[in-house]
Amino acid sequence: xxxxxxxxxxxxxxxxxxxxxxxxxxxxxxxxxxxxxxxxxxxxxxxxxxxxxxxxxxxxxxxxxxxxxxxxxxxxxxxxxxxxxxxxxxxxxxxxxxxxxxxxxxxxxxxxxxxxxxxxxxxxxxxxxxxxxxxxxxxxxxxxxxxxxxxxxxxxxxxxxxxxxxxxxxxxxxxxxxxxxxxxxxxxxxxxxxxxxxxxxxxxxxxxxxxxxxxxxxxxxxxxxxxxxxxxxxxxxxxxxxxxxxxx
Amino acid sequence: xxxxxxxxxxxxxxxxxxxxxxxxxxxxxxxxxxxxxxxxxxxxxxxxxxxxxxxxxxxxxxxxxxxxxxxxxxxxxxxxxxxxxxxxxxxxxxxxxxxxxxxxxxxxxxxxxxxxxxxxxxxxxxxxxxxxxxxxxxxxxxxxxxxxxxxxxxxxxxxxxxxxxxxxxxxxxxxxxxxxxxxxxxxxxxxxxxxxxxxxxxxxxxxxxxxxxxxxxxx
Numbered sequence: 001x002x003x004x005x006x007x008x009x010x011x012x013x014x015x016x017x018x019x020x021x022x023x024x025x026x027x028x029x030x031x032x033x034x035x036x037x038x039x040x041x042x043x044x045x046x047x048x049x050x051x052x053x054x055x056x057x058x059x060x061x062x063x064x065x066x067x068x069x070x071x072x073x074x075x076x077x078x079x080x081x082x083x084x085x086x087x088x089x090x091x092x093x094x095x096x097x098x099x100x101x102x103x104x105x106x107x108x109x110x111x112x113x114x115x116x117x118x119x120x121x122x123x124x125x126x127x128x129x130x131x132x133x134x135x136x137x138x139x140x141x142x143x144x145x146x147x148x149x150x151x152x153x154x155x156x157x158x159x160x161x162x163x164x165x166x167x168x169x170x171x172x173x174x175x176x177x178x179x180x181x182x183x184x185x186x187x188x189x190x191x192x193x194x195x196x197x198x199x200x201x202x203x204x205x206x207x208x209x210x211x212x213x214x215x216x217x218x219x220x221x222x223x224x225x226x227x228x229x230x231x232x233x234x235x236x237x238x239x240x241x242x243x244x245x246x247x248x
Numbered sequence: 249x250x251x252x253x254x255x256x257x258x259x260x261x262x263x264x265x266x267x268x269x270x271x272x273x274x275x276x277x278x279x280x281x282x283x284x285x286x287x288x289x290x291x292x293x294x295x296x297x298x299x300x301x302x303x304x305x306x307x308x309x310x311x312x313x314x315x316x317x318x319x320x321x322x323x324x325x326x327x328x329x330x331x332x333x334x335x336x337x338x339x340x341x342x343x344x345x346x347x348x349x350x351x352x353x354x355x356x357x358x359x360x361x362x363x364x365x366x367x368x369x370x371x372x373x374x375x376x377x378x379x380x381x382x383x384x385x386x387x388x389x390x391x392x393x394x395x396x397x398x399x400x401x402x403x404x405x406x407x408x409x410x411x412x413x414x415x416x417x418x419x420x421x422x423x424x425x426x427x428x429x430x431x432x433x434x435x436x437x438x439x440x441x442x443x444x445x446x447x448x449x450x451x452x453x454x455x456x457x458x459x460x461x462x463x464x465x466x467x
Contacts, residue, residue, distance in 0.1 A: 050372070082375040106384060152370075156374070
């Protein structure tokens with residue numbers, strides 16, 4: 001479903017991604033862990049073309065995201081491709097001037113020309129799924145961090161994406177609010193949504209992942225099923241990282 | 249010495265009220281249009297295309313660097329020379345719109361740049377184009393963020409609108425002058441006109457406060 005081939009990316013002199021390749025099969029969940037600055041967020045953002053890569057190929061559901069097109073043709077292409085991908089950010093990025101309902105229905109109504117009644121009905125369904133049916137007329141400023149993030153997930157799901165990308169979605173949350181967001185993501189996992197998750201939550205990663213990648217300094221150090229990576233890492237670098245994380 | 253006699257104002261009140269009516273028409277249309285102009289100029293001012301950006305900056309520079317009165321004279325007396333005849337009221341609206349549109353554009357451009365990049369990213373990640381993102385996500389937030397500054401410009405617009413009396417728009421200041429030429433009572437009529445400007449200003453400030461209060465929640 002998602003296929004990355006030899007991805008390279010630098011910011012100026014700083015080489016952030018050094019030849020990353022990976023695959024995510026339909027309905028599977030890939031979790032990327034690693035120290036900050038390892039390039040995992042940049043990698044995830046590249047898939048949605050929020051970062052432009054220097055070299056390599058990104059394929060999602062048989063379509064090349066970084067297709068060799070120019071100017072307006074590429075713009076049209078990328079806007080279409082992005083509709084197939086849901087992205088959730090660390091800082092929620094809800095639209096503060098819209099209600100919860102409007103946040104969710106705006107894109108489907110504008111891009112898929114779905115009539116308001118139908119979009120509203122679907123949004124209500126999604127809000128029930130993220131346990132926020134009672135908040136549909138609130139503005140984002142009235143919500144807690146965990147609630148905001150669940151709305152952000154509903155907003156992404158409203159476009160009926162084929163894959164979901166999660167970029168450290170619980171990193172900005174108070175500890176007691178992390179659980180409610182993880183719960184929603186587990187529900188999605190149970191529905192066999194294809195997901196790529198960048199996270200610092202090792203216990204959550206161990207629980208939901210089909211496959212775990214440990215990244216450091218722009219390369220994949222080690223990968224495998226979660227039980228292997230977490231209980232029996234083969235690389236010194238992975239061991240040290242997990243030791244530091246679980247020490248705290 | 250003549251002494252002051254305000255009863256003469258009340259006898260000629262309908263002249264002043266007619267003037268006030270035109271001031272309100274002039275200012276409300278110029279205010280709304282100046283915001284439209286500001287949105288367009290703010291967008292072209294941050295365009296990726298260099299010629300578009302340069303042309304915008306040149307336009308802003310010309311209109312900010314020259315007096316409103318001169319601009320009005322140019323439109324009213326100069327344009328007929330090239331075959332363009334505009335009525336005084338239309339000329340007044342165009343002059344005020346462009347002059348204050350330029351001020352509002354500057355404020356709005358800063359407001360657009362002040363919206364977090366995360367808002368762009370969230371919108372683009374849903375599949376919205378650049379222009380859809382601007383229209384639905386960025387401009388509405390930028391307008392809210394700069395509404396106090398735009399409000400100040402609109403109050404200035406209201407007061408500067410008295411300048412269009414010189415190109416014979418029958419607004420409040422010109423009406424006062426007409427009443428004076430009939431009654432020879434400058435103090436009373438200028439004073440009364442000032443009071444009526446104040447009333448319109450109150451109305452404007454009331455509207456601005458309502459707009460700010462309504463959008464405060466959503467920030």
